[in-house]
Amino acid sequence: MPSQQARDADPALVVAELVKDYPRPSRGWRSFFLPSWKQGSVRALDGVSFGVRRGSVFGLLGTNGAGKTTLIKICYNLLAPTSGSVTVLGEDPLHHGRRIRARMGMVNSEERSFYWRLSGRRNLEFFAALQDMDRASAARRIAELGELTGIAGYLDAPFSDYSTGMRQKTAVARALLHDPEVLLMDEPTRSLSPDAAYPLQDFIRAELAGGRGKTVLLATQDMDEAERMCDDLALLHRGRLLYLGTLAGLLELGRRELGEGSGLGDIFVELVRRVDAARGGGAA
Numbered sequence: 647m648p649s650q651q652a653r654d655a656d657p658a659l660v661v662a663e664l665v666k667d668y669p670r671p672s673r674g675w676r677s678f679f680l681p682s683w684k685q686g687s688v689r690a691l692d693g694v695s696f697g698v699r700r701g702s703v704f705g706l707l708g709t710n711g712a713g714k715t716t717l718i719k720i721c722y723n724l725l726a727p728t729s730g731s732v733t734v735l736g737e738d739p740l741h742h743g744r745r746i747r748a749r750m751g752m753v754n755s756e757e758r759s760f761y762w763r764l765s766g767r768r769n770l771e772f773f774a775a776l777q778d779m780d781r782a783s784a785a786r787r788i789a790e791l792g793e794l795t796g797i798a799g800y801l802d803a804p805f806s807d808y809s810t811g812m813r814q815k816t817a818v819a820r821a822l823l824h825d826p827e828v829l830l831m832d833e834p835t836r837s838l839s840p841d842a843a844y845p846l847q848d849f850i851r852a853e854l855a856g857g858r859g860k861t862v863l864l865a866t867q868d869m870d871e872a873e874r875m876c877d878d879l880a881l882l883h884r885g886r887l888l889y890l891g892t893l894a895g896l897l898e899l900g901r902r903e904l905g906e907g908s909g910l911g912d913i914f915v916e917l918v919r920r921v922d923a924a925r926g927g928g929a930a
Contacts, residue, residue, distance in 0.1 A: 657697035658828050658861035659704075659721065664730035666691040666716050666885075690716045692885040693730070698863055698878070703855045705876035705893070706865040707914065712882040714865035718832045721863065722752050734828060748777075750828045751821030755814070755836040760805050766816050767792075767801040770823065777824045784823075791819040795849065811842030818846070822854075829854065832865045843871070851875045869911035881914060888917045 667687040691713045698704040706714050719725040721732050723739035723746070732739055739746045760769050767788060774784035792798035795815045800808065808816065814834055821829060831850070835843040851874070854860040866872055872879065872893070879896060881888040889896055893910070900913030 656700065658700045658735060659698040659863060660733040661697075661717070661721070662695050662731045662733075664691050664694045664717065664720065664732065665689070665728045666713070666720065666725065667728045690885050691720075691727075691730075694880075694882070694885070694887055695730075696880045696887070696890050698861055700861050701855060701859045702877040703851055703862040703864055703875050705872040705879045706863060706882065707867065707869070707872055707879055708865075708882035709867050709918075711884070712867075713885040714867075714882060715832055717882075718752070718754075718830050718863070718865050722750060722830055723747065748824065749826055750830065751824070751826035752830045752832075753814075753817050753821045753834045754832040755834060760813070760816070762804070762806040764805060765802045766797060766805055766808065766812075769805055769816065770801075770820060773820050774823050779823065787823055787825075788819075791822055794822075794853070795819045796845070809842070811838055811846065814838060814842075814846060818850070826860070828861045828863070830863050830865075833867070834864070835866075835868070835871060844874075847871060847874050869909065869914060873910050881917065883918050883921060888914075888921060 667689050670686045670688045694713070694717065696704075706717065708714050716725065720727050721734060721739065723743035726740060734746050735749055737746045761772070764772075770788045770791070771781075771784055774787065779787065788801070789798070792801050795818055797812060797815050797819065800812060805813070805816070818834065829850075834850070835846055838846070850862060850864075855862050864872075864875060876893050878891065879893050880890050881896075896913060897908075897910065900910075900916070901908050904912055904916060
């Protein structure tokens with residue numbers, strides 16, 4: 647197994663000067679005759695750069711509209727950047743999308759991609775087929791993941807009968823079907839109660855990253871979740887980085903200024919306030 651120093655020197659994921667603009671159509675009848683590049687744009691990401699160490703949980707923090715989901719989708723090759731680059735396991739998803747996605751898994755908080763009338767097992771069998779897994783291999787893998795994620799006793803129940811926590815665990819199992827090295831997670835515990843969220847967070851942190859060496863890029867706006875799970879952090883606000891470094895380093899800096907009792911949420915709110923005040927943007 648490579649040393650910690652070797653893993654740090656060879657990050658699993660690198661984002662370099664990433665920019666993403668979305669077109670903003672002009673108002674009025676003239677907008678129908680203007681090409682998209684003349685109608686203005688909204689900048690979702692503005693020169694974002696960071697690296698994610700192998701085998702770590704890297705937190706991508708920010709409120710709604712900060713650019714987290716856009717960045718996750720670019721990393722998974724669901725969106726093309728306006729400029730800048732992403733490298734995952736040494737390759738560019740934009741040019742080697744199919745090959746690199748075979749080494750990546752993605753989890754989000756949406757359940758619409760599952761078939762609610764089918765059982766959890768049948769859902770996972772369908773997604774395994776999309777990964778070109780044969781039936782025997784898929785059956786073994788689904789059984790293993792059922793035990794690993796704690797859904798083994800519910801695999802043959804209809805997905806519609808699952809609790810929100812069970813659905814999220816099934817989403818994690820789906821992402822793990824092909825045993826990816828890198829996991830992209832977009833608010834995987836959103837809308838979960840603490841009794842459902844905490845075991846899932848512990849599983850991702852202790853079992854996937856700690857026990858199996860998976861690299862996890864976690865997009866979240868839950869500061870308590872980030873404190874429980876993350877090694878390193880990138881704080882995003884309006885598409886720009888407010889902080890990049892370790893969780894421990896940010897807490898130390900923040901508590902030095904705001905007091906020993908300050909949590910990550912307090913520190914994040916203060917950073918946003920200062921940046922908005924400097925830009926004349928008011929409250930977030």
